[in-house]
Amino acid sequence: MALPVDHKANIIDGKVIAQTIRSEIASEVSNLVEKYGKAPGLAVVIVGNRKDSQSYVSMKRKACAEVGFKSIDIDLPEEVPEAELIAKVHELNADPNVHGILVQLPLPKHINEENVLTEISIEKDVDGFHPLNIGKLAMKGRDPLFLPCTPKGCIELLKRSGVTIKGKRAVVVGRSNIVGLPVSLLLLKEDATVTVVHSRTADPQSIICEADIVIAAAGQAMMIKGSWIKPGAAVIDVGTNAVDDPSRKSGYRLVGDVDFGEACKVAGWITPVPGGVGPLTVAMLLKNTLDGAKRVIGQ
Numbered sequence: 001m002a003l004p005v006d007h008k009a010n011i012i013d014g015k016v017i018a019q020t021i022r023s024e025i026a027s028e029v030s031n032l033v034e035k036y037g038k039a040p041g042l043a044v045v046i047v048g049n050r051k052d053s054q055s056y057v058s059m060k061r062k063a064c065a066e067v068g069f070k071s072i073d074i075d076l077p078e079e080v081p082e083a084e085l086i087a088k089v090h091e092l093n094a095d096p097n098v099h100g101i102l103v104q105l106p107l108p109k110h111i112n113e114e115n116v117l118t119e120i121s122i123e124k125d126v127d128g129f130h131p132l133n134i135g136k137l138a139m140k141g142r143d144p145l146f147l148p149c150t151p152k153g154c155i156e157l158l159k160r161s162g163v164t165i166k167g168k169r170a171v172v173v174g175r176s177n178i179v180g181l182p183v184s185l186l187l188l189k190e191d192a193t194v195t196v197v198h199s200r201t202a203d204p205q206s207i208i209c210e211a212d213i214v215i216a217a218a219g220q221a222m223m224i225k226g227s228w229i230k231p232g233a234a235v236i237d238v239g240t241n242a243v244d245d246p247s248r249k250s251g252y253r254l255v256g257d258v259d260f261g262e263a264c265k266v267a268g269w270i271t272p273v274p275g276g277v278g279p280l281t282v283a284m285l286l287k288n289t290l291d292g293a294k295r296v297i298g299q
């Protein structure tokens with residue numbers, strides 16, 4: 001497909017889409033409260049003082065307040081033993097005011113993440129990381145109770161931007177448990193033809209350049225060049241990489257896995273970083289919690 005020389009991709013504004021979703025959730029919450037006198041409750045658990053995790057957790061707690069959820073804040077010290085964290089998860093599993101449990105990742109090195117995530121009740125696994133939920137995602141004809149937030153956000157961005165997924169060629173770059181793997185399974189469920197490219201793939205460019213939909217989740221700043229993108233493709237950039245920028249007060253700025261400036265001249269749709277997928281991660285967490293609460297409240 002030949003593009004006009006002044007072609008510019010449609011920028012998918014994640015902030016605006018997330019805000020629309022948050023308003024939809026807020027209005028459902030106020031209906032729930034009016035009808036049953038009960039609001040959804042989300043337990044937000046953080047271990048240690050990682051700056052990035054603290055900032056994500058504070059976004060999540062603020063978002064809860066904004067839509068009318070009760071957030072149950074659990075802050076544990078870096079050195080908390082794994083058994084103590086698991087005991088806390090069991091306590092939250094048993095609490096009827098808690099409809100969703102989120103344990104912020106990554107956890108400190110001495111804690112085995114899988115041991116903790118497996119202990120979250122699947123009915124409250126609003127992050128969708130429980131092996132049973134992921135297993136159902138991988139099975140044809142089975143639906144997990146919850147989908148992982150970032151992958152679900154990628155699909156939501158495509159759908160709300162009018163991008164057709166069914167029958168399209170999708171290439172996912174990266175195979176992490178949080179994004180690459182689950183988003184490839186979700187795209188399959190949406191009837192795309194899916195290829196996963198990863199660090200051991202020879203010549204990723206030759207595969208990416210055939211994609212109608214690219215989901216970039218490799219964690220490598222600007223690795224995907226404009227010349228790798230098929231004209232008119234939809235590009236969802238999940239990368240959040242800090243690069244040095246002495247012109248900024250912070251000394252850095254965030255960039256995606258895609259060279260945005262170049263890709264804009266070729267793609268049909270593209271998400272910016274920041275302001276693309278990130279805000280959807282939080283919006284999808286709220287949506288999962290609302291769905292979990294609706295299964296329980298009023299029954």
Ligand SMILES: Nc1nc2c(c(=O)[nH]1)N[C@@H](CN(C=O)c1ccc(C(=O)N[C@@H](CCC(=O)O)C(=O)O)cc1)CN2
Nearest residue numbers: 056103104105106127149150274275276277278279281
């Ligand atoms: N338990 C979980 N842990 C982690 C998850 C997750 O889904 N569940 N995902 C990531 C981090 N994350 C949420 O936890 C997250 C990442 C980024 C954003 C976001 O809105 N980013 C902004 C930029 C923010 C900035 O300026 O620093 C954007 O892209 O516009 C929200 C949530 C790992 N851990």
